[in-house]
Amino acid sequence: MKQYDAIVIGGGHNGLVTAAYLARAGKSVLVLERRSRVGGAAVTEEIFPGFKFSMFSYVVSLLRPEIIRDLDLPRHGLHILPLESTVTPMENGDYLAAWADHDETRRELYRHSPRDAEAYDEYGRLMHFMAQAVKPILGMVPPDPTSFALGDLAGLLKLGKHFRGLGAERLHALVKLMTMSSADFLDEWFETDVLKATKSASGIIGTFLGPRSPGTAYVLLHHYMGELDGVFRAWGFAKGGTGAVSEAIASAARSFGAEIRCNAGVSKVLVKGGKATGVVLENGDELAARTVVSSLDPRRTFLQLLETSDLPSEFVQDIKRFKFRGSSGKVNIALAGLPTFTCMPDSAGGRLHRGAVSISPSLDYVERAYDDAKYGEFSRRPYMDIVFPSMIDPGMAPPGKHVMSIFVQYAPYHLNGGWTDAKREAFGDAVVNTVESFAPGFKSLILHRQVITPLDIEKITGLSEGNIFAGELALHQLFFLRPAPGWAKFATPVRGYYQAGSGTHPGGGIMGASGRLAAMRILKDGR
Amino acid sequence: MSLRTTPFHPRTGPLSEGQAWRRWAGYVVASSYELSHDREYHAIRNSAALFDVTPLYKYLVTGRDARRLLDHVVTRNVGKAKVGQVLYTPWCDNEGKQIDDGTISVLDEQTFRMTSADPTLRWLHLNASGLDVQIKDVSDTTAAVSLQGPSSRSILQLAAERDLSALKYFRLTNAKIRGIPVTISRTGYTGDLGFEVWVDAGQAVPLWDALIESGTPYGITPAGMLALDVARIEAGLLLIEVDYFSSRHALIEAQKSSPLELGLGWTVATDKERYNGQAALDAERKRGPAWQFTGLTVDWDSLEKLYADVGLPPRLPSQAWRMSVPIYDPGGHKQLGYATSGGWSPLLKRYMALAHLGSEHKAGTEVRMEVTVEHRRKQAKAVVTPLPFFNPERKKT
Numbered sequence: 001m002k003q004y005d006a007i008v009i010g011g012g013h014n015g016l017v018t019a020a021y022l023a024r025a026g027k028s029v030l031v032l033e034r035r036s037r038v039g040g041a042a043v044t045e046e047i048f049p050g051f052k053f054s055m056f057s058y059v060v061s062l063l064r065p066e067i068i069r070d071l072d073l074p075r076h077g078l079h080i081l082p083l084e085s086t087v088t089p090m091e092n093g094d095y096l097a098a099w100a101d102h103d104e105t106r107r108e109l110y111r112h113s114p115r116d117a118e119a120y121d122e123y124g125r126l127m128h129f130m131a132q133a134v135k136p137i138l139g140m141v142p143p144d145p146t147s148f149a150l151g152d153l154a155g156l157l158k159l160g161k162h163f164r165g166l167g168a169e170r171l172h173a174l175v176k177l178m179t180m181s182s183a184d185f186l187d188e189w190f191e192t193d194v195l196k197a198t199k200s201a202s203g204i205i206g207t208f209l210g211p212r213s214p215g216t217a218y219v220l221l222h223h224y225m226g227e228l229d230g231v232f233r234a235w236g237f238a239k240g241g242t243g244a245v246s247e248a249i250a251s252a253a254r255s256f257g258a259e260i261r262c263n264a265g266v267s268k269v270l271v272k273g274g275k276a277t278g279v280v281l282e283n284g285d286e287l288a289a290r291t292v293v294s295s296l297d298p299r300r301t302f303l304q305l306l307e308t309s310d311l312p313s314e315f316v317q318d319i320k321r322f323k324f325r326g327s328s329g330k331v332n333i334a335l336a337g338l339p340t341f342t343c344m345p346d347s348a349g350g351r352l353h354r355g356a357v358s359i360s361p362s363l364d365y366v367e368r369a370y371d372d373a374k375y376g377e378f379s380r381r382p383y384m385d386i387v388f389p390s391m392i393d394p395g396m397a398p399p400g401k402h403v404m405s406i407f408v409q410y411a412p413y414h415l416n417g418g419w420t421d422a423k424r425e426a427f428g429d430a431v432v433n434t435v436e437s438f439a440p441g442f443k444s445l446i447l448h449r450q451v452i453t454p455l456d457i458e459k460i461t462g463l464s465e466g467n468i469f470a471g472e473l474a475l476h477q478l479f480f481l482r483p484a485p486g487w488a489k490f491a492t493p494v495r496g497y498y499q500a501g502s503g504t505h506p507g508g509g510i511m512g513a514s515g516r517l518a519a520m521r522i523l524k525d526g527r
Numbered sequence: 528m529s530l531r532t533t534p535f536h537p538r539t540g541p542l543s544e545g546q547a548w549r550r551w552a553g554y555v556v557a558s559s560y561e562l563s564h565d566r567e568y569h570a571i572r573n574s575a576a577l578f579d580v581t582p583l584y585k586y587l588v589t590g591r592d593a594r595r596l597l598d599h600v601v602t603r604n605v606g607k608a609k610v611g612q613v614l615y616t617p618w619c620d621n622e623g624k625q626i627d628d629g630t631i632s633v634l635d636e637q638t639f640r641m642t643s644a645d646p647t648l649r650w651l652h653l654n655a656s657g658l659d660v661q662i663k664d665v666s667d668t669t670a671a672v673s674l675q676g677p678s679s680r681s682i683l684q685l686a687a688e689r690d691l692s693a694l695k696y697f698r699l700t701n702a703k704i705r706g707i708p709v710t711i712s713r714t715g716y717t718g719d720l721g722f723e724v725w726v727d728a729g730q731a732v733p734l735w736d737a738l739i740e741s742g743t744p745y746g747i748t749p750a751g752m753l754a755l756d757v758a759r760i761e762a763g764l765l766l767i768e769v770d771y772f773s774s775r776h777a778l779i780e781a782q783k784s785s786p787l788e789l790g791l792g793w794t795v796a797t798d799k800e801r802y803n804g805q806a807a808l809d810a811e812r813k814r815g816p817a818w819q820f821t822g823l824t825v826d827w828d829s830l831e832k833l834y835a836d837v838g839l840p841p842r843l844p845s846q847a848w849r850m851s852v853p854i855y856d857p858g859g860h861k862q863l864g865y866a867t868s869g870g871w872s873p874l875l876k877r878y879m880a881l882a883h884l885g886s887e888h889k890a891g892t893e894v895r896m897e898v899t900v901e902h903r904r905k906q907a908k909a910v911v912t913p914l915p916f917f918n919p920e921r922k923k924t
Contacts, residue, residue, distance in 0.1 A: 065876040066827065074875045074917065081569050082873075101562040132840055239573050354566075391746075394574050394678065399744030 004030045006522065007279055007289040009266045009305070010462075010501065012040025015295030016249040016260075017515030018500040018522075020071050023256035025523050030287065031250075031258060032279065034265035034462065037243075038250045040295075041461045041468065042510050044243025048448040050398040051334040054241035055450075056457060057468065058330075058387060058405045059083060061509030063245065067516055071252040078248035079239040081392050085355030087344065088198045089438040091362070095343035096194045099351075112192045123189045126173055130221055133166050133174065177217045178475060183363055185217035197360040201383055204409065206469045206508065208325035210370030211363055215475045222473070222508070239393045245510055269294070269305045269497060276497035279305075291527045293518065295501040297463055297470035298322050298483035302492070311493050318484035322503075323477060326454030326466030327373060329411035331431045333449045335402040338388065339435070339442040353391045353402075359384035359434060373410030378427045381434050382408045401447075406431055413454035413465040424451050469509070470502035482507055490521040498522055530555045533581035534670045534731035538739075542749055549752055552582040552644070552666075557751035564757075564846070565873070567750035571717050571758045572874050574746030575676035577738060578755060580716075580723065581731075583629075584646055587665045588639045592658035597631055597639055600654050600803060602786055604796040608633045613697045613712050616794050617786045618650075623807030624774035624783035626650065627767060628791070632699055632712060640665075640710075640725070644767045645775075654803070670731040673714075674738065675721030675758070677921055678745040683711060683722055686741040691722075696923045705737040716755060718762020720921040756847040760879055761872050763822060763914025765789060769849045770820065770867045770881055787811050788818040788883070790914060819886045822912035823854070823866060825878035825896055829908035837901045843871040843878060854882055855895040859906050863894055872916060879916050880909070 008019045011033030023029045037043060041056040060080050068078065084100035096112060099105050109117040166174065176185060182203030186196040200211035203219040210216075238245045250260055265282040269292050278288035294301040302311060302319045344352050360366050360383050369379035385407040390397035397403045408431050415423060428451035436442045454466025463470055471477055480488045482505045489505075490498050500518035502508055531554050532540070539557055547558040556579055559567055570576040588597060598605040603616035610633050617628040629643040641647070651662045674683060684691050687702040691711070694700055699712035707730045715721035726734045739747060759766065767773060774783045785808065786795050795808050827841075834841045847870030854864045869880030880896060888894065890913045895906035 068876040069827065079569075079572055079874055081573055082565055084566070100565070104562070392573075394744065394746035 001286070001288050003278075004028050004287070004289040006030075006291040006293060006527070007032060007287060008293045008295060008500070009269075009279065010040060010295035011035075011038035011246075011250070011260060011262070012295055012461075012501065013042045013246050013249055013510055013512055014501050014515035014518075015040070015293070016246060016253055017067060017071075017512040018293055018295060018519045019258045019260070020249055020253035020256060021516060021519030022522065023253055023258035024071070025519075029253070029258040030289070031253070031260040032264045032266050032281070032287075033260065033262045034282075035460075036262050038260060038262065039243050039246030041457070041463060042242040042246045044241030047332060047450050048334045051401070051403050051448065052241055052396045053332040053403055053450070054238075054243065054389065054405060055332065056330060056452070056461060057242045057510055058237075058389070058407065059510075060236055060238050060242065060245055062511040062513075064512055064516065067512045071249060073248045073252060076248040076251035076255070077240070077244060079244075080236045081239055082236045083355060083387065083392065085351060086198065086358050087341075087352045087355060088194055088358045088360055089341050089343040090194050091365075093342055095341075096192070096198065097352075109192070109195070112195065113190075116190045116192045116195060119189050120195075126170075127221065129166075129170055130173060130177060133170065134221060177221055179214060180217040181212050181214050182216040182220050183211040183367075185220065193362045194360075197363045197366050198358050200363060201358060201360045201366060201385070204366070204370070204383070205385075205407075206328065206467065206473050208323075208327040208373070208410075208412070208472060209474070210367045210374075212367050213370075218475055218478075219473060237387070237389060237392045239395070241389065241393075241396065242510060249512075266305065269494075271306065271310045271494055271497070274310070275495040291496050291498065291522060293498045293500050293522065295499075295515065296503075297324070297467070297501055298499065298503040299324065299464045300462065301499050301501070301503070306494065306497075315484060315487065315493055318487075322483050323472045323474065324413070324465035324467040325472055326413035326457060326463070326468070327411065328407060328409040328466075328468060329378070329427060329431075329454060330452040330457075331406040331408060331428055331449060332452070333404040333406065334397070334447040335404055335445045336447055337400075337445050338391075338402055339404075339439040339445055341439045343438070353388045355387075357384075357386040359386065359438065369410055373412045376412060376414060376416035378411045378415065378423075378430065379409070380430055382410060382431060384408050384431065384434065386435070406435070411453055413458070413467075415453075419453050419455040424453050424456075427451060427453060469507055471507065473508050478507070479505055490518040491525070496527070533579050534728040535579045535581065535672070535735050537732055538735045539579055539749065547751070551752070552584060554582040556582060557749075559751040559753045560749050564751060564753035567748055567754035568757050568873060570746065570748035570750055571676050571719060571754060573676065574748065575674055575678040575682055575742055576717075576748050576750035576754060577735075577742070578673040578675065578750055579671075580673045581670045581728075583666075583671060584643045585665045585669050585671075586641045586643070586647060586651060587663045588641055588651065588660060589637055589663070590658075590660040591637060592655075592660045593637050593639050596651065596655050596658050596660050597641065598799060598802060600651065601631065602791075602795040602802065602804070602808070603631070604799045605631060605633075605639075606799055610635055611698050611700065613699055613714050615697070615714075617789070617791050619786065619804030619808065620774045621804055621807070622774070622783075623785050623804035623811060624777075625771060625786050625789060625791075626773050626775055628765075630712075630714060632710070634699075634710070640669075645773060668728050669725055670728040670734075671723055671725050672735065672738065673716065673721065673723045674742075674747075675715045675717040675719050677720055678742070678747070679721050682738065682742040682745050682747055683724075686737050687711065704734060707734050707737070709734065716762075716764055717758040718764065718915055718917060718922060719758070719919060753846055756849075756868075757870055757872065760847055760868050760870055760881060761875065761915065761917040763790075763881065763916060765820065765881065766849075766868065784818070784820075784883075785811055785816060787816040788820065790820040792816075816886055818864070818883050819888075820881065820883055820914075821888075821890075822914045822916055823869075823880040823882050823894065823896060823909040824912045824916075825869075825880065825898075826908035826910065827878070830878065830898065833898065833900045833905045833907055839901065842900075844869070846870065852880070853897045854884060854909070855897070855906060857893050857895060857908075859895050863888060866896060875916060877916065879912075881914075884911065
């Protein structure tokens, strides 16, 4: 039987990044994907003839520029287009817009509050420094503060030095960011409610928390990382949808000699004498490898693919406690034309549609959306992040027609009474009706709609409880705690078995950082 | 007294959001229409960008000896060019130093359109003595737009109501767009799938309208020179007075370059009778050119470190730059050459530069490029990279 240097379980973008880096280093690599196509949650599918959708993940948050360069992804078709503006329609018919041009954004904010227009720049500057302070950590393998290993001590020392270097003012801001709710944190800066609501929204995405829940302020910072990249513009929309990112990475991996097999779900990781030796496919085939890498989420990586007897019991408990709590859904719509929003009636086909439209008219609105979810219902009037991908990449829809992507929060995985087809449609109706209230006539443009609940996300992509980040992006599950204390460095208690998915540090979004760091670790371990 | 506007100005003028114009051959053209050129750049690589390229100098060369004249002036073999072909070519003085570069379109056996960056009428006349040839400056009467990007073909096909899939790279065809007679050539300055449309200046506005109308569902985006500059660097295409000096403008010998030194060896014919600069170029080819024109990729980690040392995130040029920047050996002391253009590629996520280096520094060689970090001169690691930086298959297929 052929023995691979490495088998990567899961052909999502992180798994593919790991495979590409390992293959690039000369290893024989096999990627096993359960579905008929690679990409995981980063897939583009033609759900309705002529209309292509980034079915789940729809923006490329922070795909690391070094991955783009190292793997030569543009040659494999990757093109990330900027997503420049955000417009928030308000319930009184007005709007708040953030445009690409700084002067224009400032003038717009001034219209709402001259004070906030000034505070905005100061806030931006502080977040910039904070992001800069935290950013090096993203590229760093997280040290374990409880370990006395030389590497961990050196890493901690570096980290400590890094934090001391921040200075008192910024250290205080960092502590606030780590502890406060995004609403409280933003209250310290701004008076315009719609501004706070729109900013706070980025603190709740992918969490089962509301803007007034403590800890959400930190997630705000995560958002700024992309803006820090400013001119590098790693934040944006992938031409061809997010599936094109996966395809480009897959193509790069193949060009380095990696083998990618679809329709090949893995049922078990083979462990002999505390060491991973290969995998068993769902069809019963056994494949051997010196190293096995799982890019699935921590629950599947440890509790499904291994026997719990292969793992230390405290570790099993930690993984069982790791929170998923999927809280978001997605509605994909094929449109006969662009909807006109009441707040900007003359922008048909214009700037509003080329950026994001945020349905977050007030802090109360967003918090109320959370209230529904807290008690097991989907939000009757949800927070939504809407984009029109065909306005950025015309290839996504037939000429003159459009596709619309609506990210919706909250849709709890654990819905009262469970998700049914009827509940799914009711959820879809709530979304469509809410959009209609801001853009009358929208419904009449709908040619086709696809409603995706957290349960659907779980069924299709395998992400446990439909959590889009393969584990909630909450403070207690980040950095050296992701996914479990002591095991944040991509290795696992089983020798030769590694983890590479979003459920590991730094996690979240189409970033590829987890996959890359995992590959580095594997190569460093001499495997 | 003001600079002239092009025949497209009634349409391009109102599009300018920031009134950012720049001079080109006595005309004003848009630097960018939007406040930032970002979206215009991405249109080139993602959908289709529409450029007003009217300021190019254009000459119609006709007559029994038209082919002979051009063959004598330029370095490409015009004698072998077929009707419907377009040649990109430099032309040189008698010492084999480059005067200019442009295109020659073979419109029929005895009709050629030549484009140039500098006025060339006098040079053509000087070379035409005794030949049966008419040379007409049609710079002002011929307008031109360039439509560049992956959707450019679909848009033109719709506008011209005909299939253009048979129109090969560097070929041209006559067509009608809304009844307006045009010449469509599959040429451009972006290294992408793209076309240039040549039209009588009087029909410029209706042509623009027709293209915008056909192109809107495909994301057509009017774009300016800032966006073009980034794309042409990615494509490794050189620019006169920036990447090289015309030998007619150079003040000293060292400012001149030969096509062989500029990476244009492929345009210097070895299979034709006498032409300007032939002897010098033959000799230079034999001994090997002393210089090369090549790409450089600035090493990210090295650049990041220079900025981190002063507590800053790396700063990147938001526009392509055009200036002379010294290139050193890895030790950082000996100067090996100089870069003349550079910038960040938003597509490739790479900091690229175009440079003149001694021929001995092969691809993959590590060098240093001077960068100014917080007012201080530093050197970032860079690697000699063959041109072009970006060369999509669709350009030729």
